[in-house]
Amino acid sequence: MEIGKPQRKYTIEPIRDPVPRRTREEPQRRKPPAPTPPSEPARRT
Amino acid sequence: MNGAPDYLEPVEGWRVWRVGSHEGQIVLQSVFVDAVWEPGRALEARCEHRRRSLWRPWRVVTSEHPAPDEQCSCGIYAASTRSAARRYLGVPSPVGTGMRVIGRVMLWGDVVESESGWRASTAYPSQLYLPIPTEHARRSLRRRAVVDEVAVGLESYGVPVELVAGEPGESILSALSW
Numbered sequence: 674m675e676i677g678k679p680q681r682k683y684t685i686e687p688i689r690d691p692v693p694r695r696t697r698e699e700p701q702r703r704k705p706p707a708p709t710p711p712s713e714p715a716r717r718t
Numbered sequence: 719m720n721g722a723p724d725y726l727e728p729v730e731g732w733r734v735w736r737v738g739s740h741e742g743q744i745v746l747q748s749v750f751v752d753a754v755w756e757p758g759r760a761l762e763a764r765c766e767h768r769r770r771s772l773w774r775p776w777r778v779v780t781s782e783h784p785a786p787d788e789q790c791s792c793g794i795y796a797a798s799t800r801s802a803a804r805r806y807l808g809v810p811s812p813v814g815t816g817m818r819v820i821g822r823v824m825l826w827g828d829v830v831e832s833e834s835g836w837r838a839s840t841a842y843p844s845q846l847y848l849p850i851p852t853e854h855a856r857r858s859l860r861r862r863a864v865v866d867e868v869a870v871g872l873e874s875y876g877v878p879v880e881l882v883a884g885e886p887g888e889s890i891l892s893a894l895s896w
Contacts, residue, residue, distance in 0.1 A: 674733070674750070674795040674796075674797060674803075674806060674835065675802075675834070676795060676796075676797060676798075676802075676832040676833065676834050676835030676836065676837070677832045677833025677834045677835070678832060678833055679788045679830050679831070679832050679837075680831045680832055680833065681830075681831050682786075682788050682828065682829065682830045682831070683724035683725060683828075683829055683831070684723045684724050684725070684827065684828055684829070685723055685724065685725045685726070685727070685728055685729065685825070685826040685827065685829055686723035686725075686726060686826070686827075687726060687727060687728050687826050688726050688727075691728050691760070691824045691826060691842050691844070692758060692759065692760050692842050692876075693758070693875070693876030693877060694876075
């Protein structure tokens with residue numbers, strides 16, 4: 674990637690962690706579709 | 719890092735990634751080097767440059783300086799503007815093929831500021847824009863299914879993932895004209 678000549682160098686120490694925390698605990702997953710209720714057996718009349 | 723930092727907030731730039739697969743998971747990868755951006759983990763730069771030893775020219779030695787170094791070209795790159803980054807949506811990659819993603823990236827640690835961007839020691843994406851097929855390509859349900867799968871896979875980064883109309887390359891530029 675072309676970004677030109679270096680101008681200056683510095684250090685950044687973020688107060689808050691820039692990495693979203695929830696990805697560390699558990700990757701976000703799509704909620705599985707709700708199971709369809711079993712069809713009611715036909716009643717004998 | 720030694721001593722007090724100069725700043726307390728990451729800088730935010732623009733860059734382009736390849737979409738690839740790593741250990742069965744959809745991941746972002748760098749376009750020009752074989753680096754995997756793992757979800758939930760900041761990418762740490764290291765200098766990959768090699769040179770021949772002055773005293774034993776048959777030996778190839780790796781760089782030993784921390785990345786980025788002002789005298790080297792190492793580090794994690796980002797452009798300061800969207801327009802500077804988006805041209806890399808269509809640039810061939812020397813390390814692999816795959817769908818391209820453009821987005822914002824946060825940079826921190828040691829940072830070399832340049833004329834139109836930065837090189838940093840540490841980075842993590844903060845927003846991703848995934849091109850979705852044009853009307854022509856949309857006819858291919860398989861292609862659209864791949865885009866949907868990639869979009870879901872990229873959610874593991876915990877940052878906003880937005881679909882934008884257009885193909886990687888010039889036609890996506892108008893879609894990114896917000």
